[in-house]
Amino acid sequence: MDFIIRGALQAVKALYNTELNESDINLQETRKEFEGEATIVTFPLTRYSKKSPEQTGNEIGEYIKENFDQVGGFNVIKGFLNLSFTDSYLLSTFRNEIQNEQFGIFPSVGKKVMVEYSSPNTNKPLHLGHIRNNLLGYSVSEILAASGYDVVKANLVNDRGIHICKSMLAWQKFGKGETPESSGLKGDHLVGKYYVIFDKEYKKQIEELKASGETEEDAKKNAPLIKEAQQMLQKWEAGDEEVINLWKTMNGWVYAGFDITYNKLGVSFDKYYYESNTYLLGKDIIDEGLAKGVFVKKDDNSVWIDLTADGLDEKLVLRGDGTSVYITQDLGTAQLKYNDFKMDQSIYVVGNEQDYHFKVLFLILDKLGKAWAKGMYHLSYGMVDLPSGKMKSREGTVVDADDLIEEMVDTARKRTEELGKVEGFSEEEKKNLYRMIGLGALKYFLLKVEPKKRLLFDPNESIDFQGNTGPFIQYTHARICSVISKGGETDHSFDKIQDLSATERELILALSRYPATVEAAAKEYSPAQIANYSYDLAKLYNKFYHEEPILKAEDEDVRNFRLSLSASTATVIRKSMNLLGIEVPERM
């Protein structure tokens, strides 16, 4: 469709003797209620034509129609010039572009990008918020890979710290040697159970201390359990063998549990970083910053950066006692990642409560003169809220990832059985189908919303399987596969086709938009754009399916053409759903 812009530029030059840039031409898709496919808005051009918008539209329309045989006609309504493509142009687009093996496949851009996502704490199982994170990270990775980037998917595991010690301590005190094997509990759930127990017992102690006259603040500090946890952390940092062994054991349980969940979600990683290895990093960067005068040392030896000139605050980057804070290790880890991969871009998929942190992090790296800091991006996403408000692990008001996945698959099974759609399926095929549909519904539900918007999830209302949903799109794919398999062997040649129906035209246009959609989604790190595109395409196909006979078409070429159109639609649906990490079945 690029030729339209060229055509408009040529027209303006020929008619009004003015050289314009591509960005001066306002091109959009023609709205459904008007005739045509492409619309040029002529209001801005009247200052060059010195004529009314209508007259300008007519003149440019006439010029384009005369000089570009892709355009068969036009109409002008107010300041809108609507151009209609010829059927032969659309057919050649279909044949030469859409049916091409390389359609929607981008050549390598020769750039490497790291996408860090998931980054869980190893003291509790994953919940719905993590699912959103994982799906976003995975999908963005796929979209970037499809756009020609070399993608490294990274997971920075938060495997140390006081919160981990809390679970360890509670297990030591109350666990009676319970293991995943002895209890039958998934490892991450078992550890999470002790994290909750710690919190319960800790709160008890706080209440007791308050009853004996301490203030809440003191009680929180003085409760024996928290002190023990702190001691345990110190022992861990000192390399105490017993603590380290316990830590290794319990983290091992958690990793085994996470692997199962990741597997079910279909996400994966190329590189794992562990905070236990990175938490001491960053001190050399502090020295570097001091030497460069970017950081300043205060009297108590703490190190700061003054960001007030950038509208931010003064920020501590190293404690007075020389130990790290969060941002210290993040600075160090950023450098480590860069040393490891020399990537051009680095994307952090992290919730929006850390917006400020990343703003500061990137700014500091930039001030330190790290050229690669320019390629850093925080893909910030909104929290997943319940109708009751925020999810809180410690209070058990979380939607557990494993539970939710299981429920979704189970709902898929029920729905499918109600519809009686699985005759001829083996048990194995059924299981796989329910998994695909359940996860498809869940993934689509989470990914169709723009990342930065917060998301409301009501556990009492099951995620839909009809309308703008994953299963709808999956169904469309299965439906196409069914038609094609019934179509039997065919050479799919349709040389005699010359005329297209309105819906066929729309479908070709929709298909032709796929590459640009992938590009836009990559540019904005937005799986939602892919989701919306897939839905529009599926909807359009269903309309086509109802309106036009395919196998029953009387003419051989028409039948072949419609089959080809169907096949291409199925391919594009499959590709775009795969970009969301969603599989599509051939039967459902």
Add this chain to the structure above:
RNA sequence: GCACCCAUAGCUCAGCUGGAUAGAGCAACGGUUUUCUAAACCGUCGGUCACUGGUUCGAAUCCAGUUGGGUGUACCA
């Protein structure tokens, strides 16, 4: 207090760099199957795009302010 994000139909969401009468799905109501999968299709109903002002030929979109909601502002991570 200050900073950042959000506000579109009863509900969940689209709406590209400003462009035509703001679009989908769900819910509600009605229709479509002797015909390729009805998880579908077609139709009806539903809106002061939070509010006010500004810029513009033109604003849901840009700017300022107001209201409401969220998050952050720790020598926590």
